[in-house]
Amino acid sequence: MSVDLDVVRKDLVTACGKVRKGKAADAGDGGAPVPALVASPGSTAEAAAVMRVAAGHDLAVVARGTGSRLWWGTPAARCDLVIDMSRMNAVTEHAHGDLVARVQAGARIGDVQAALARAGQEIALDVPGAASVGGVVASGLAGPRRLRYGTPRDLLIGITIVRADGTIAKSGGKVVKNVAGYDLGKLFAGSAGTLGLITEATFRLHPRPAARAFVTAGYAAVPAACDAVAAAANSPLVASAVELSRPGPGGPIRVGVLLEGSPDGVAARAARMAGLLGDGVVADAPPAWWPGAPQAGPGQTLIRVSFWVSALARVLDTVDAAAAQAGVSPLITGSAGAGVLYLRTPAEGLLGQPGAAGEAGGDPEWTADPGGTAGQAIPAAVAEFVAAVRAAVAGERGAVTVLAAPAAVRGELAARGGMNGTVPGLALMRAVKDQFDPGHRLSPGRFPESA
Amino acid sequence: MTAKAVTLAAAMREICGACDVLTDPLELRTYECDGLTSHRTVPALVVLPETAAEVAAVVRACAAAGVPFVARGSGTGLSGGAVPHAEGVLIVLSRMRRVLEVDPVSRRAVVEPGVTNLAVTQAAAPHGLFYAPDPSSQVVCSVGGNVAENSGGAHCLKHGFTVNHVLGLEIVTPAGELTWLGAGTGATAGYDLLGAFTGSEGTLGIVTKIVVKLTPAPEAVHLVLAAYDSLEAGGRAVTDVIAAGIVPAAIEMMDALSIEAAEAAVHCGYPEGASAVLLVELDGPAAEVEAELATVRKLCEAAGAREIRAADDPAQRAGIWAGRKSAFAAVGRLSPAYIVQDGVVPRTALGDVLARIAALSAESGIRVANVFHAGDGNLHPLVLYNDAVPGEAERAESVSGAILDACIEYGGSITGEHGVGVDKSRYMPKMFSAADLDTMQLVRCAFDPASLCNPGKIFPTPRLCGEVPGHRRGPRPAPSGAEIF
Ligand SMILES: Cc1cc2nc3c(=O)[nH]c(=O)nc-3n(C[C@H](O)[C@H](O)[C@H](O)COP(=O)(O)OP(=O)(O)OC[C@H]3O[C@@H](n4cnc5c(N)ncnc54)[C@H](O)[C@@H]3O)c2cc1C
Numbered sequence: 001m002s003v004d005l006d007v008v009r010k011d012l013v014t015a016c017g018k019v020r021k022g023k024a025a026d027a028g029d030g031g032a033p034v035p036a037l038v039a040s041p042g043s044t045a046e047a048a049a050v051m052r053v054a055a056g057h058d059l060a061v062v063a064r065g066t067g068s069r070l071w072w073g074t075p076a077a078r079c080d081l082v083i084d085m086s087r088m089n090a091v092t093e094h095a096h097g098d099l100v101a102r103v104q105a106g107a108r109i110g111d112v113q114a115a116l117a118r119a120g121q122e123i124a125l126d127v128p129g130a131a132s133v134g135g136v137v138a139s140g141l142a143g144p145r146r147l148r149y150g151t152p153r154d155l156l157i158g159i160t161i162v163r164a165d166g167t168i169a170k171s172g173g174k175v176v177k178n179v180a181g182y183d184l185g186k187l188f189a190g191s192a193g194t195l196g197l198i199t200e201a202t203f204r205l206h207p208r209p210a211a212r213a214f215v216t217a218g219y220a221a222v223p224a225a226c227d228a229v230a231a232a233a234n235s236p237l238v239a240s241a242v243e244l245s246r247p248g249p250g251g252p253i254r255v256g257v258l259l260e261g262s263p264d265g266v267a268a269r270a271a272r273m274a275g276l277l278g279d280g281v282v283a284d285a286p287p288a289w290w291p292g293a294p295q296a297g298p299g300q301t302l303i304r305v306s307f308w309v310s311a312l313a314r315v316l317d318t319v320d321a322a323a324a325q326a327g328v329s330p331l332i333t334g335s336a337g338a339g340v341l342y343l344r345t346p347a348e349g350l351l352g353q354p355g356a357a358g359e360a361g362g363d364p365e366w367t368a369d370p371g372g373t374a375g376q377a378i379p380a381a382v383a384e385f386v387a388a389v390r391a392a393v394a395g396e397r398g399a400v401t402v403l404a405a406p407a408a409v410r411g412e413l414a415a416r417g418g419m420n421g422t423v424p425g426l427a428l429m430r431a432v433k434d435q436f437d438p439g440h441r442l443s444p445g446r447f448p449e450s451a
Numbered sequence: 452m453t454a455k456a457v458t459l460a461a462a463m464r465e466i467c468g469a470c471d472v473l474t475d476p477l478e479l480r481t482y483e484c485d486g487l488t489s490h491r492t493v494p495a496l497v498v499l500p501e502t503a504a505e506v507a508a509v510v511r512a513c514a515a516a517g518v519p520f521v522a523r524g525s526g527t528g529l530s531g532g533a534v535p536h537a538e539g540v541l542i543v544l545s546r547m548r549r550v551l552e553v554d555p556v557s558r559r560a561v562v563e564p565g566v567t568n569l570a571v572t573q574a575a576a577p578h579g580l581f582y583a584p585d586p587s588s589q590v591v592c593s594v595g596g597n598v599a600e601n602s603g604g605a606h607c608l609k610h611g612f613t614v615n616h617v618l619g620l621e622i623v624t625p626a627g628e629l630t631w632l633g634a635g636t637g638a639t640a641g642y643d644l645l646g647a648f649t650g651s652e653g654t655l656g657i658v659t660k661i662v663v664k665l666t667p668a669p670e671a672v673h674l675v676l677a678a679y680d681s682l683e684a685g686g687r688a689v690t691d692v693i694a695a696g697i698v699p700a701a702i703e704m705m706d707a708l709s710i711e712a713a714e715a716a717v718h719c720g721y722p723e724g725a726s727a728v729l730l731v732e733l734d735g736p737a738a739e740v741e742a743e744l745a746t747v748r749k750l751c752e753a754a755g756a757r758e759i760r761a762a763d764d765p766a767q768r769a770g771i772w773a774g775r776k777s778a779f780a781a782v783g784r785l786s787p788a789y790i791v792q793d794g795v796v797p798r799t800a801l802g803d804v805l806a807r808i809a810a811l812s813a814e815s816g817i818r819v820a821n822v823f824h825a826g827d828g829n830l831h832p833l834v835l836y837n838d839a840v841p842g843e844a845e846r847a848e849s850v851s852g853a854i855l856d857a858c859i860e861y862g863g864s865i866t867g868e869h870g871v872g873v874d875k876s877r878y879m880p881k882m883f884s885a886a887d888l889d890t891m892q893l894v895r896c897a898f899d900p901a902s903l904c905n906p907g908k909i910f911p912t913p914r915l916c917g918e919v920p921g922h923r924r925g926p927r928p929a930p931s932g933a934e935i936f
Contacts (some may be wrong), residue, residue: 095797095799097690097693097694097797097798097799098797098798098799098828099693100797120696140643146637150611150615151637151638153643153646154611154614154615161890163890167886167889167890168886169884169886169887169889169890169891170883170884170887171883171887171890171891173862173863173864173882174797174862175795175796175797175827175828175862175863175864175867176827176828177603177607177612177795177824177827177828177829177864177867177868178795178863178864178866178867179600179601179650179864179866179867179868179869179870179871180864180865180866180871180875180879180882180883181871181879181882181883181887181888181891181909182647182650182651182891182894182895182909183601183614183646183647183649183650184647184890184891184894186614186643186645186646186647186649187642187643187644187646187647187894189643189646190641190642190643191642195642206698207696207697207698208696210696230556233558234555234556234558234579234580234667235667236579236667236668236669236670236735236736237670237736238667238735238736238739261735261736261739262739262742262743264738264742265736265738265739265742268736268738269736269738269739304638306634306636306637306638306639307636308554308556308557308559308635308636309556309557309558310554310556310557311557338637339557339636339637339638340636340637340638397634397635397636398634398636399634399636399638399639399640401638401639401640419640420640420641421640423639423640423641424619424630424631424632424633424634424639425630425631425632425633425641425644426641427628427630428624428630428632428644428897428898429641429642429644431897431898432642432644432893432894432897433642434897435893435894435896435897436893447641447642448641448642451640451641
């Protein structure tokens with residue numbers, strides 16, 4: 001920061017009124033720097049004014065939704081100002097006849113869903129209710145239903161952003177079908193706060209399904225589980241999710257399928273799906289192990305492996321071999337039918353209830369001591385594990401991305417392909433970053449600097 | 452004046468082979484326009500590369516010489532996106548038409564850009580799969596063109612657009628480098644350049660390979676045709692179906708004029724004298740479709756249908772669809788010339804906007820036939836005129852513009868699936884602010900700072916990118932308060 005804190009503070013107060021000094025808690029859990037100041041704009045116009053002040057004083061800026069995944073990825077290396085979006089929490093428009101809703105970025109997804117549910121509608125994302133809309137979009141977070149509905153970028157039809165220099169810009173609109181101009185929503189979905197500040201998002205909605213069923217089965221052998229996943233995902237029974245969970249390498253595999261629709265239709269399909277899975281069990285609530293959106297607790301490393309489903313068996317075997325070699329025991333979960341698995345390590349010993357983590361209901365209790373000795377010996381092993389999986393999956397047209405990791409693991413990873421490994425199109429990504437944030441002031445160091 | 456591009460001919464022959472480089476004026480003229488014939492420019496040079504490496508070499512040669520280039524797929528685009536540059540090279544991808552791979556277990560296929568949309572579904576069909584985006588031009592249009600336009604189709608209401616079904620693109624950047632966008636898995640680290648590229652109308656690079664998602668073919672498909680005495684009544688049925696929580700695969704509507712045209716052209720046998728015909732297609736698991744079908748029939752009747760037909764076998768369905776799918780061409784028989792519009796309105800505003808179109812038509816004496824994707828509010832007003840009558844083309848153009856104004860006024864868009872191209876770039880400032888357009892063009896500057904890749908499309912005023920490749924300024928421009936526009 002180039003000037004006196006008081007001058008900056010005064011300018012920020014003029015911009016939006018709600019400004020305070022930063023506290024340790026504003027940095028979140030991931031070892032990010034404590035911001036000097038926190039501003040809470042109440043509108044896009046105020047957010048733009050704040051961004052202009054930040055540009056004028058050359059401040060490093062981090063946008064904050066609810067902070068639930070602020071520590072994901074590589075934390076910002078510098079942070080002078082946190083822009084706290086929590087005051088921008090309104091559902092600005094819900095055109096239920098058009099199945100469209102415009103929402104401010106600071107709104108909690110759970111509150112938004114509750115409002116939409118009054119018209120029997122929803123944003124078809126199964127993500128934790130506590131996450132903010134802006135955070136969900138910026139992190140690209142999606143749960144099991146990605147198989148049918150995709151990720152936030154697939155449901156986003158319009159976006160309003162504030163650029164690093166304070167310029168307000170929008171793309172898309174409030175109609176589902178629209179190809180006028182470049183789609184900035186796609187670019188900002190998953191941009192992790194590094195291209196600009198998301199202030200509003202417009203989503204296409206879906207009717208809330210009248211009924212749902214979960215069909216689950218367990219397998220001792222990898223091939224049988226993989227056949228079940230493929231059969232479920234490729235069947236015309238229209239699965240909304242095909243999930244897999246394995247408590248550790250070599251362990252038994254559970255496969256679960258979510259079906260949604262009319263009560264009669266779902267009942268008939270569930271019976272047939274149970275047959276496809278071998279001897280599937282039908283229930284109307286998710287099993288305790290249902291993965292929900294990916295999450296990780298302090299001290300844990302969360303790894304996303306994406307691949308072609310025909311390679312699922314090889315991916316599972318690869319994970320086993322790499323885990324044995326590195327001496328780690330990851331919990332394996334995820335949207336196997338969509339070709340996405342999450343590996344969380346260490347899985348045991350840190351969880352309150354091993355194997356039951358990550359249920360749809362919310363964050364589990366973490367009994368871990370993030371600063372304690374439990375995590376000390378592991379980082380090199382975790383990094384070795386990541387590198388081994390990455391090397392093996394490279395031959396499968398897959399990608400291995402570390403979504404969250406403690407600082408020690410990030411340090412070990414630096415020399416082993418980093419958090420992202422080889423990123424296709426990285427040179428273009430750097431060029432995009434340079435255009436949108438020429439001063440590299442938005443979550444500096446997070447991306448693409450880290451890649 | 453000899454265009455600089457012509458001097459590249461020898462180099463291009465070196466790259467692509469002599470017979471894949473066209474310089475003959477008559478041959479060049481074949482490529483002067485795409486599906487929108489009102490915009491024509493003869494290119495300086497046409498090349499037909501056969502591999503990604505050839506495309507890259509062609510683009511590198513253009514970049515080195517500072518010559519603009521334009522990609523062309525099958526040339527069915529309806530916004531002039533593939534209109535050549537008079538001093539540039541037209542790169543035609545139609546020789547790259549191999550389906551490289553179909554992986555039924557992964558539900559993925561890898562295709563070259565010149566493969567037709569329908570060919571993907573044909574390759575997938577033996578495995579019980581299909582490629583969901585289905586533009587009406589699917590027999591001829593290319594997947595590369597679909598990616599560039601983010602094409603939709605009648606069934607995108609339920610199944611999504613091209614962007615929802617593309618998982619990876621190999622592209623040649625405007626600097627002539629081959630790179631991938633997306634890993635082909637639907638989950639990649641970093642920015643979603645794949646998503647940003649899709650729908651960029653050939654302005655960010657040239658697609659040379661596409662990884663697409665395939666979808667299990669639906670178990671049951673039912674098509675309901677309902678005839679009404681007014682568009683309003685048909686519109687009511689649409690609203691009620693959506694309100695019932697049903698997402699049909701497609702909801703299409705045609706007005707009296709387009710019904711009459713289709714009848715004359717393909718004898719589709721739609722109910723005589725109807726003012727509106729509504730088509731609702733339901734697809735999915737048999738049990739769901741049966742239940743939805745009963746509801747849809749009931750709602751269509753309640754909205755005042757004078758006749759309802761239902762078809763579940765493929766031949767019957769194809770017969771009914773033939774009327775709708777022939778509509779554009781059929782209307783051509785009613786009138787020597789017409790403009791196809793592609794505006795979108797929030798579905799609930801359909802009634803108001805259709806009334807406005809009727810009023811515009813009555814005031815101007817210009818006939819407008821309406822065919823539209825009622826489920827998502829995407830209108831295709833066909834504005835009919837006789838170019839032999841002095842002044843009529845201008846009046847048609849002004850009706851057409853007024854329709855787009857109405858779409859924008861109701862919170863809609865100037866284009867739902869055909870793209871902006873050269874045709875609608877002048878309407879962009881009505882829909883977007885200068886800051887919006889400037890921000891979009893930051894992406895352009897990142898991909899194509901020299902502005903050689905399909906220049907002059909989408910944006911009415913090009914943005915100066917501020918830096919020439921190879922001559923980078925310092926990382927941090929002076930922290931000014933605001934951008935100058
Ligand atoms: C009768 C008819 C019906 C139609 N129905 C529909 C419909 O239902 N839905 C719909 O969305 N569209 C429809 N269209 C429009 C058109 O078919 C689509 O836009 C189609 O995607 C264009 O494909 P193409 O191969 O013909 O592309 P072209 O017309 O050749 O090119 C279109 C654009 O794509 C760019 N391009 C082409 N290939 C590449 C490449 N490999 N890399 C980068 N850029 C490239 C071009 O530069 C141009 O900007 C229809 C057109 C007609 C004539």
